[in-house]
Amino acid sequence: MKQNIELHTNIQALSIIFANLVENIALLARSLAHSPKFIEETVTMAKSAGQQAMKILCKKEMIISAAKAKVDPEKCSACLLCVCVCSYGAPFINEDGVSQIPPSACMGCGICVSECPLRAITLKHCTDDQILAKIDAMLEPTDSSFPFPGNAG
Numbered sequence: 001m002k003q004n005i006e007l008h009t010n011i012q013a014l015s016i017i018f019a020n021l022v023e024n025i026a027l028l029a030r031s032l033a034h035s036p037k038f039i040e041e042t043v044t045m046a047k048s049a050g051q052q053a054m055k056i057l058c059k060k061e062m063i064i065s066a067a068k069a070k071v072d073p074e075k076c077s078a079c080l081l082c083v084c085v086c087s088y089g090a091p092f093i094n095e096d097g098v099s100q101i102p103p104s105a106c107m108g109c110g111i112c113v114s115e116c117p118l119r120a121i122t123l124k125h126c127t128d129d130q131i132l133a134k135i136d137a138m139l140e141p142t143d144s145s146f147p148f149p150g151n152a153g
């Protein structure tokens, strides 16, 4: 479910860093617009934002989710819904006229999966069958002989 990546070879890691930097720049902008305050306080907030970015930039490896959306081109009608709903701009219509989602750009949020009217998108490692299997497992009666305090007596 999880995979190690080398930072310098993984586009997604770079996109995460970029997103974090953008977030921190926004934080700096927000700290300036937060309220009237002394410049020292604003600079302290900006330094804090920079340190947050450095925490990611200094990592040699990152652990990311392997849950990535995948389009079945046989089912896709190129309705563009997934292109519109993805906050990361991952899906695009390829030269074959169907949606395509580069794994390096997908963050695995699953929104496009639920929005696709033709159920053409699946999230790897998080398919309907896998979710239903988890629900079934949770609903299975517990073994009363298991030594939890609540099972005593």
Ligand code: SF4
Binding pocket: 071, 075, 076, 077, 078, 079, 080, 081, 082, 083, 098, 099, 115, 116, 117, 118, 119, 120, 121
């Ligand atoms: S929402 Fe579904 S049918 Fe529409 S473009 Fe995306 S994958 Fe294709």
Ligand code: SF4
Binding pocket: 068, 069, 085, 086, 087, 088, 089, 090, 091, 101, 105, 106, 107, 108, 109, 110, 111, 112, 113
């Ligand atoms: S799973 Fe989320 S991040 Fe990935 S393509 Fe779909 S909407 Fe975009």
